Amino acid sequence: MSKVLIIAEHDGETLNPSTPKCVSCASEIDGAEIDIAVFAKSGDVVATEAATIEGVSRVLVIENDANDHALAAVLAPQIVSLAGDYTHIFGPSTTFGKDLMPRVAALLDVNQLSDIMEVLGPRSFKRPIYAGNAIITVDVPDGVTIVATVRTASYQAAGTGGSAAIEKVGVDAELPTHTRFVGVQVGSSDRPDLQTAPKVVSGGRALGSSENFDIIFRLADAIGAAVGASRAAVDAGYVPNELQVGQTGKIIAPNLYIAVGISGAIQHLTGIKDAGTIVAINKDEEAPIFEVADFGLVADLFKAVPEMTEALSK
Amino acid sequence: MKKILVGLKRAVDYNVRVRVNSSGTGVETEGVKMSINPFDEIALEEALRIKEAGNAEEIIVASVGVPEAQQQLRTGLAMGADRAILVTTDEQLQPLAVAKILLELVKRESVDLAILGKQTIDGDNNQTGQMLAALWGRPQATFASKVELDGSTAKVTREVDAGLETIEIDLPAVITADLRLNEPRYVKLPDIMKAKKKPLDELTLADLGVDVGQGLTPSVFAPPEERSRGVMVGDVAELVEALKGKGLL
Numbered sequence: 001m002s003k004v005l006i007i008a009e010h011d012g013e014t015l016n017p018s019t020p021k022c023v024s025c026a027s028e029i030d031g032a033e034i035d036i037a038v039f040a041k042s043g044d045v046v047a048t049e050a051a052t053i054e055g056v057s058r059v060l061v062i063e064n065d066a067n068d069h070a071l072a073a074v075l076a077p078q079i080v081s082l083a084g085d086y087t088h089i090f091g092p093s094t095t096f097g098k099d100l101m102p103r104v105a106a107l108l109d110v111n112q113l114s115d116i117m118e119v120l121g122p123r124s125f126k127r128p129i130y131a132g133n134a135i136i137t138v139d140v141p142d143g144v145t146i147v148a149t150v151r152t153a154s155y156q157a158a159g160t161g162g163s164a165a166i167e168k169v170g171v172d173a174e175l176p177t178h179t180r181f182v183g184v185q186v187g188s189s190d191r192p193d194l195q196t197a198p199k200v201v202s203g204g205r206a207l208g209s210s211e212n213f214d215i216i217f218r219l220a221d222a223i224g225a226a227v228g229a230s231r232a233a234v235d236a237g238y239v240p241n242e243l244q245v246g247q248t249g250k251i252i253a254p255n256l257y258i259a260v261g262i263s264g265a266i267q268h269l270t271g272i273k274d275a276g277t278i279v280a281i282n283k284d285e286e287a288p289i290f291e292v293a294d295f296g297l298v299a300d301l302f303k304a305v306p307e308m309t310e311a312l313s314k
Numbered sequence: 315m316k317k318i319l320v321g322l323k324r325a326v327d328y329n330v331r332v333r334v335n336s337s338g339t340g341v342e343t344e345g346v347k348m349s350i351n352p353f354d355e356i357a358l359e360e361a362l363r364i365k366e367a368g369n370a371e372e373i374i375v376a377s378v379g380v381p382e383a384q385q386q387l388r389t390g391l392a393m394g395a396d397r398a399i400l401v402t403t404d405e406q407l408q409p410l411a412v413a414k415i416l417l418e419l420v421k422r423e424s425v426d427l428a429i430l431g432k433q434t435i436d437g438d439n440n441q442t443g444q445m446l447a448a449l450w451g452r453p454q455a456t457f458a459s460k461v462e463l464d465g466s467t468a469k470v471t472r473e474v475d476a477g478l479e480t481i482e483i484d485l486p487a488v489i490t491a492d493l494r495l496n497e498p499r500y501v502k503l504p505d506i507m508k509a510k511k512k513p514l515d516e517l518t519l520a521d522l523g524v525d526v527g528q529g530l531t532p533s534v535f536a537p538p539e540e541r542s543r544g545v546m547v548g549d550v551a552e553l554v555e556a557l558k559g560k561g562l563l
Contacts, residue, residue, distance in 0.1 A: 011476075021430065026381040032511075042370075057335070069482070072444065072454060072456075072492070073447070073454060083336070094475050095456075095457060095472075095473070095474040095475045096474070096475070098395075098440045098456070099444065099456045099457070100444075102409065102439075102440070102441035102443075102445050102448070103444045103445070103447065103454065104448075105410065105441070105445065106410060106413060106444070106445035106446075106448035106449050107448050109410075110410070111408050111409070111410045111529055111530045112409070112410070112438045112439075112440065112441050112445075113530060114438065114440060115438070125537075126495070128438065128538065129436065129437055129438050130326070130341060130435070130436055130438070131435065131438065132333070132538050133333065133334075133341070133537075133538065134332065134333075134334045134341050134535050134536070134537065134538070135535075135536045135537070136532035136534065136535055136536075137532060137534040137536075138530050138531075138532050138533070139531075139533055139534050140426060140530055141528060157469070173520065176451075176453075178453045178483060178484040178487075179450065179453040179455075179481060179482075179483050179484075180481060180482045180483075181481055182469065182480040182481055182482050183477075183479070183480050184474070184476060184477060184478065184479040184480070185477050185478040185479075185480075186476050186477045187477045190464055195475065197382045197402040199562075215448075223563055231493070234494075235493070235494070236548040240477065240478075241459065241473045241475075241477075241478070241494060242473070242475060242477050242478075244548075247435070247438070248432075248433070248492075248493055255366055255562060256557070256562045256563075258361050266331065273538070273541060275563070276562075277557070277560065277562055278541070278544075278559070279400035279553065281553075290541075290543065291539040292543070293543070293544055294541075294544035294545070294551055295544055295545060295546075295547055295556055295557070296544065297546070297547050297549070297550070297553050299549070299550070300544065302343065304550050307550045308550045308553070308554060311550060311551065311554050312563060
């Protein structure tokens, strides 16, 4: 029987949508019993939210002042002491999970599986390598705890309506003090979150400047979309790093993705291949983005984008 | 701080379009250009800048892999590293095994700071730095976009999903480099000549006494499902109409 422990991602107040996506992945394992662990300074609110996710048996709450901010070095030994008879320990393939799960795996002396995109069996999974240019099947040997990150773009969030038991648990682990949280500079935005928004408008190098990027924001606002960017646009300093979409940025799966002035390097395409509908607006008709776009428009973006914004603002 | 260890992996060049081979047992590597994993180059550049600012004495570049990885180490020496260590193996080792090997090097060399790339662009695992830090029992600062050293501590700014997070870590520690940490320098011809005289030691797994154990071996390699080319629209009005027709706007 499979017993899965999912490490919740949250900001102390709300659960990150990556967590119910991990539950969806774990639910693909036949007959799996799924628990969620919430590490927090004070975890009641987050635990209550986690308990409503469909398919979850128990929510374990581990409260400690040291858990106020998610530091991998502090969380990993606590997860190890919870590992017990769990056959699988999952986290999301967000920066939170990518930072944490390898540390947990190494402490358990097991390899870690990154970016599960499909469950083939309790110990068999598919994952992408080479920026998604190859998909490999990985079989984990028997008797080894499976520590993994779940590629969140491959899964829809599990539904709500569940009523899992919430248990406060203590863990016996020595917590290091060698790593200290100083602060976080959160991109201030009232716009939808890039990772979970159903619609995303992204801009590339062709925008030419930070000021010009404004037309992307205006189109996004007109349709209630999140804003993304190619690596080139972020490298050029037009927008901050948290907007980067692609192999080394965010991997997203919106219903609608509008790529503006983005040529479509493979590293960018790997971040959007699960999008429902891809729209490309580019003045270069040879741009590789058109190879994957459901709708392509060869046009000067400085004319087409404001025109589209106006048409949709009416 | 005395010593910085930088990991350099030989990987398929960033610009190569990788394809799965016809037998589904791996990817085509025959005749493909190999380079230093780009994130590792950024890691080395950061180490060089730390040394140039007078905050480190020696930079060691290390690689684990086939004998040909010497080429990448020589490039690292040409960039400015002082010496190189190649741990040779024909096996395709996974992050846990590589972390165990790096741990052995870190201990032997009494390293104060290990800087690695956040991920390699072949396996896309994003694990080795975190695993090294865990096995070493030391701090990790992953996805670094800024590193400020202050005696026996470092303040590291990290690129996280929410924005930029800053943490403070005690040394020794592991830092993994993200894209925007710096822009690596170009290697100049005289430096390539000079690099040929710099020491490059070769070790085996047996020399280090590391048991790499059993990895997670992939059984099938398959090409990804391709998206097909859609339709071209003539103007914005047609595009808006098409998207409205699909209920997307």
